[in-house]
Each structure stands twice: as C-alpha cells, then as structure tokens.
C-alpha cells in the first residue's frame with residue numbers, strides 16, 4: 001500500500017482513502033492535498049498572539065488556517081478545524097488562492113499588517129499552500145510566520161523552512177511516552193524540526209504545561225537545556241520559550257495548571273534561557 005511521507009504517521013492509504021490528518025488523500029495513484037486554499041479562519045491578530053514576542057513586536061499579522069492535523073491532542077483548543085471531520089463538525093470555509101491572500105495582506109498593511117501567519121490548524125499537513133503562498137508573500141516584501149507542531153519529516157521540512165521568516169513551534173513535552181501515547185506525535189521529529197528551523201529563522205517555542213503529564217522541574221530543565229544548546233552563534237536572536245498554562249478542553253478534564261507552578265517552571269527555564277514568557281496566566 002502506498003505510504004505518505006509527510007509526517008510520522010506514515011499513513012498507508014488505498015485508492016480513495018484519506019489520511020489521519022484529513023487533509024491528504026490518495027487518489028488516481030498519487031497523494032493529494034485536499035485542503036489547498038480552503039481557509040476556515042482568517043483574522044488580523046497582534047503578532048504576540050501567535051505567540052511571537054520578539055519578532056516585530058507591536059505589529060499585526062493576517063492569520064489564516066485551514067482544516068486537518070496530524071496529532072490527536074486530547075486538549076486541542078481548535079478541534080473543530082483540527083479534527084475536521086464527522087457529523088458533529090459543521091465546518092465552513094472560503095477558498096483563498098495565494099494571489100488573493102497576497103492582496104488581503106497588502107490591503108491590511110495600513111492597519112499595521114506585516115505579512116501572513118499560517119496557523120490555527122496544523123499548516124504543514126497542507127504544506128503545498130504554505131510554500132506557494134509564503135514564496136509569493138516574500139517576493140512582495142511581506143513577512144511569513146508559521147505556527148506548527150513540528151511533526152513533519154525531512155522532505156517537507158526542507159521545502160518549507162526557506163520560505164518562512166519566523167516560527168512558533170510547539171515542544172509539548174520532553175518524553176517519548178507523552179508524545180506517542182497522549183498526543184500521537186514524535187518527539188525526535190519535533191526536536192529535529194526546531195534545530196533545522198533555528199538555523200535560518202527566528203524561532204520561539206511553546207510548551208503547554210499539563211499537570212501530571214509534563215510539569216516536573218526535570219522536564220523543564222531538559223526542554224530549556226535542549227533549546228539553549230541551539231543558541232550558540234545566534235547572537236541576540238536567542239530562542240524564546242513560552243510556558244503556557246493548560247485549561248480543561250475538549251477530551252481532557254484534569255484541572256487547570258496552577259498559576260504558581262507556571263511561575264516556578266519559568267524560573268527553572270530561566271537558568272538556561274534568556275527569554276522565557278508565561279502564557280494564559
């Protein structure tokens with residue numbers, strides 16, 4: 001059976017099948033992206049909302065998302081579009097070509113817009129649109145931002161990175177068990193993605209702290225230590241870490257993270273990193 005090479009799931013698909021991400025299909029003997037240009041959400045957001053605190057602070061950015069995701073996080077805040085399938089989801093979308101996206105981005109420059117952020121669902125399950133649109137935006141002097149879970153293989157990673165100016169990448173924890181058993185992801189793939197992106201982009205990383213799953217001092221020491229190991233030679237553009245507070249969402253019911261614990265973990269991370277921010281506190 002043909003195997004998709006975009007991410008760690010390596011879906012084996014027969015003719016007419018759609019992959020776990022719901023964004024890719026095997027049809028007429030080849031893999032196709034089925035969410036190309038299908039935008040479920042578009043908004044002008046402050047750049048800090050991505051979150052990016054050290055990339056053109058104070059600016060705004062047009063943020064677009066489609067549907068589909070290659071992870072299955074039980075606390076997903078955007079499950080309507082990430083798990084976009086099934087009768088319970090009534091998902092509307094609007095078709096926006098890369099050229100139309102450029103026009104929108106240009107039109108909003110008068111409102112402080114600097115470019116486009118690909119976000120909301122996992123953008124890289126539809127990497128073709130990200131590449132086409134980001135290339136066009138950059139050619140026209142606009143900035144490109146990617147907000148991703150980083151779970152893609154080398155081929156897609158190497159295609160996308162040259163078109164992106166800044167990324168916020170989730171590093172959701174530092175154990176393989178949490179990544180594989182709770183999130184349905186691959187920690188090493190994310191670490192490789194962060195390492196490669198950091199060679200040419202501005203990078204900030206987000207860790208959502210979930211009580212009992214990834215909230216130990218040891219795990220935060222490891223996360224911040226890994227990021228610090230990538231900072232050699234980056235000068236002032238050191239990788240920033242956002243430590244974010246979890247709230248019960250979707251299928252996850254453990255109580256919200258204690259605010260005090262977030263500040264304790266910030267202090268742990270500060271031993272390794274210059275830029276540490278807290279979120280949702």
Ligand code: SF4
Nearest residue numbers: 004007010011019021
């Ligand atoms: S991108 Fe989608 S279809 Fe391809 S391997 Fe990942 S989940 Fe499966």
